[in-house]
Amino acid sequence: MRRVDIMLMDVSERQTRNGPRNSGATQNQVLVWIIVAILGAPATGFGQWVRYPTTDLPRKADGTPDLTAPAPRLPDGKPDFSGLWHTAVINRCQPATGQFCGLEIGGSPLALNVGQDLPGGLPYQPWAAELVKQRFSKDDPHVRCLPDNPPRTWGMPHLTKAVHTPRLLVLLYEVNAMYRQIFIDGRPWPGDPNPSWNGYSTAAWERDTLVIRTTGFRDDLWIDMNGAPMTSAATMTERLRRPNYGTLQVEITVDDPKVYTRPWTVSMNQEIMLDTELIDEFCLENEKSWQHMQTPQPAR
Numbered sequence: 485m486r487r488v489d490i491m492l493m494d495v496s497e498r499q500t501r502n503g504p505r506n507s508g509a510t511q512n513q514v515l516v517w518i519i520v521a522i523l524g525a526p527a528t529g530f531g532q533w534v535r536y537p538t539t540d541l542p543r544k545a546d547g548t549p550d551l552t553a554p555a556p557r558l559p560d561g562k563p564d565f566s567g568l569w570h571t572a573v574i575n576r577c578q579p580a581t582g583q584f585c586g587l588e589i590g591g592s593p594l595a596l597n598v599g600q601d602l603p604g605g606l607p608y609q610p611w612a613a614e615l616v617k618q619r620f621s622k623d624d625p626h627v628r629c630l631p632d633n634p635p636r637t638w639g640m641p642h643l644t645k646a647v648h649t650p651r652l653l654v655l656l657y658e659v660n661a662m663y664r665q666i667f668i669d670g671r672p673w674p675g676d677p678n679p680s681w682n683g684y685s686t687a688a689w690e691r692d693t694l695v696i697r698t699t700g701f702r703d704d705l706w707i708d709m710n711g712a713p714m715t716s717a718a719t720m721t722e723r724l725r726r727p728n729y730g731t732l733q734v735e736i737t738v739d740d741p742k743v744y745t746r747p748w749t750v751s752m753n754q755e756i757m758l759d760t761e762l763i764d765e766f767c768l769e770n771e772k773s774w775q776h777m778q779t780p781q782p783a784r
Contacts, residue, residue, distance in 0.1 A: 533761035541758065542729055549758060551730025558650050563692050563726040566648045568761070569754035571595075571639050572731070594752055595639030598708040607745040612713055619711030626709070629767035631662055631681040633705050634698065634720065635736045638752040645762055646732075653687065653694070659765045666696050673699060679716050681705070696722040707738070717742035730756045 542553035556564040571592040577583070599606035608616065626632055632640055642658040653666040666685040677684050677700035684700040698720045705714040714720075718740035725733040732754040739747035 534763065535759060536761055538758045549730075551728065551756065553729040555726040555729055558648065560650045562650065562689060562694075564648050565646045565653060565694070565724060565726055565732060567646055567732075568757040569644050569646060569732050570642075570757050572753045572755040574641075591641035592639035592752060594750060595636065595641075595708060597710045598635070598639070598712055598750060599748065601750065602748060606712055607748060609743055609745060612743045615713060616711045619706075621709065624709055624711070625706055629660070629771055632657065632659060633681040633701070633707070633714075634664065634683070635722070635738070635752065636707055637662075637664075638734055638736070638754065639708075642765065643757055643760075643762055644754075653696075656762060658762050660767055661764075668694070679703065683718075683720065692725060694724045696724065698722070713743050714738065714740055715742045732756075 540556070542550040544550045556566070558564045570590065571594075573592055573594075574590045575583075575593055575596075593600060597605075621627055626636070626640070632642075637644055637655070637657050640659070644658070645656040647654040647656065651667070651669040653668060655664040655666070657663065662682075664682050664685060666687050668687045668689075670688075671686060673686060674684055679702040680700055681702060683698040685696050685698040687694050687696040689695070699718070701714060701716055701718050701720075703715045706712065707714045718738060721737040721739070723733075723735040723737075727733060734752045734754060735749060736752060737747055737749040738744070
């Protein structure tokens, strides 16, 4: 079975399992999503736990999953964020234009333009607004098989597996075997960190909300497919809550005075994905699409 066939089979199953969703994107962004799906498609589809029952799943009297049941708790009484998660609001078929119709490939509209719901859009510094105009999908680190830095992972069409203990939250991202470590053990930020794709994350509880602060990013990051920048001056704050079994609320604030005139906040809520597992997705394996995207494009 071909790589794309396997990916479409799996995504179709996930769509059926989770029902209809919200939508929104442009025609050019549809092409980008198709490229993303091909680049991220797994090389093999059999022998992986694509279909495996979720353990300790709360159920209603009729035996169906009870996603509104109380969230599980850690031994210290705090909410347990463990589980497989995917963005709750995704690009959905637009019958009038044909965009995103057919087999669903997921992904949040905010992965395309993270500021689309903000009044006036992202508050760019003038130089950053000009930079975004010069960026094209062929330059996107994701398209070039480079890491998906946060907050992008919350909106891309791939799963994130949370493994949660009282002192550590680990986020396993489906593409390129990536991971984040979020330390809840009271440690300070490193004094002179080596700039990184994921940054350095520490967290503390505010009642049932885990507040994660991340610094130490690289200077050349994209945070959406539109090319919005994030630099080493950034502090990203994520506020995570699990109000019930099936929902993970994610509020993201980016404070990057080098790029933006003020801090801004968006929400990328997640929903639990049942009866499945992560699948190996290694972008560089037999990757050809980036070479085909190297034709000159007019300025936006």
